[in-house]
Amino acid sequence: MPEVRAEAPGRVNLIGEHTDYHEGFVLPCAVPQRCVATLRPRDDRRVRAQSEQIGDEVFEYELGGEQRRDAWVDYVQGLTWVLAKRGIQVGGFDLHLDSDVPLGSGLSSSAALEVATMRALRAAFDLELTDVELARIAQRAEVEFVGAPVGIMDQMAASLAGERAALFLDTRSLEFEQVPLPADLELVVINSGVAHQHAGGDYVTRRRESEEAARLLGVDRLRDVSLDRRLDEINALPSTHARRARHVVTENARVLEARTCLLAGDLKRLGQLFFESHASMRDDYEITVPAVDLLVDLSRRQPGVFGARMTGGGFGGAVVLAVTAGSGADIAANISSKYSNQTGNDGQVLLPRLT
Ligand code: GLA
Numbered sequence: 001m002p003e004v005r006a007e008a009p010g011r012v013n014l015i016g017e018h019t020d021y022h023e024g025f026v027l028p029c030a031v032p033q034r035c036v037a038t039l040r041p042r043d044d045r046r047v048r049a050q051s052e053q054i055g056d057e058v059f060e061y062e063l064g065g066e067q068r069r070d071a072w073v074d075y076v077q078g079l080t081w082v083l084a085k086r087g088i089q090v091g092g093f094d095l096h097l098d099s100d101v102p103l104g105s106g107l108s109s110s111a112a113l114e115v116a117t118m119r120a121l122r123a124a125f126d127l128e129l130t131d132v133e134l135a136r137i138a139q140r141a142e143v144e145f146v147g148a149p150v151g152i153m154d155q156m157a158a159s160l161a162g163e164r165a166a167l168f169l170d171t172r173s174l175e176f177e178q179v180p181l182p183a184d185l186e187l188v189v190i191n192s193g194v195a196h197q198h199a200g201g202d203y204v205t206r207r208r209e210s211e212e213a214a215r216l217l218g219v220d221r222l223r224d225v226s227l228d229r230r231l232d233e234i235n236a237l238p239s240t241h242a243r244r245a246r247h248v249v250t251e252n253a254r255v256l257e258a259r260t261c262l263l264a265g266d267l268k269r270l271g272q273l274f275f276e277s278h279a280s281m282r283d284d285y286e287i288t289v290p291a292v293d294l295l296v297d298l299s300r301r302q303p304g305v306f307g308a309r310m311t312g313g314g315f316g317g318a319v320v321l322a323v324t325a326g327s328g329a330d331i332a333a334n335i336s337s338k339y340s341n342q343t344g345n346d347g348q349v350l351l352p353r354l355t
Pocket of ligand 1: 020
């Protein structure tokens with residue numbers, strides 16, 4: 001049977017962090033780093049999966065016999081497990097994955113892997129799935145099989161976002177709009193080198209705390225708390241709940257304003273929103289780490305930078321900067337070398353891509 005090849009990108013979220021599982025707004029873009037899936041259908045029900053980055057190890061399982069192994073192959077097993085639950089038929093296959101989306105950097109290597117594999121499965125087995133359905137299957141695999149209770153931003157971004165437009169997404173309705181990046185805007189992404197993972201504690205804790213805050217405010221999801229009407233009520237909650245709710249509610253408002261800024265070409269205000277978002281993640285949601293805060297502080301002092309903020313789930317990962325077009329490579333090199341001198345960590349520049 002013929003081999004198919006499909007790919008999907010990593011993503012950088014411009015703004016709208018930890019809003020997706022509250023059915024709020026997000027604004028991610030694709031990055032050039034991507035996962036490439038090469039798949040050859042088999043005439044039995046066996047799956048053999050291999051990753052270029054891991055070496056010679058081949059994971060094998062039988063369709064219907066998916067079992068969590070706490071390894072990358074769980075993302076693949078999660079997809080075939082969800083497909084079966086939805087009554088969508090696929091046969092066995094040999095799968096080879098090759099990704100240059102760095103792990104644990106906040107660029108969502110997992111969604112790139114899931115969506116690349118889903119695209120390959122869709123092509124190989126003629127599945128009638130839209131890009132949105134494909135993202136939903138990928139998210140369900142991650143939540144229900146891998147056990148990471150994530151929202152839908154990353155899978156939607158990997159499935160639908162481009163590099164020169166931000167995907168403005170309403171995570172409640174899944175309606176989306178491509179918002180072109182102004183020509184004078186360039187994005188820079190620098191990795192702190194502090195790796196995170198989301199199946200574990202901190203992401204889950206933040207999610208739980210903010211869901212408790214929603215309940216205390218009498219709503220199911222913080223999307224339903226409007227900023228102007230409810231800030232007093234939010235501030236009256238117990239301190240931790242107040243801070244968690246304040247972040248999500250103000251962040252949703254910032255995403256809406258950031259979309260307007262992109263459409264109007266107002267990069268100055270866009271940059272301020274980045275800094276405000278970072279402060280909110282640092283002080284209210286408490287998901288930044290000192291290394292990431294340092295990268296944002298160094299950016300603030302760098303000419304040509306409109307704004308900077310941590311991107312992704314937090315507790316490490318990368319920062320995204322909005323800078324004047326054409327100056328990204330120099331700015332990134334400057335900040336990264338100051339960061340390395342001060343911390344001894346390697347501040348790897350992920351965007352602009354230097355290779
Ligand atoms: C991770 C999750 C997303 C989202 C972000 C935080 O990337 O996968 O669903 O919650 O964190 O914005």
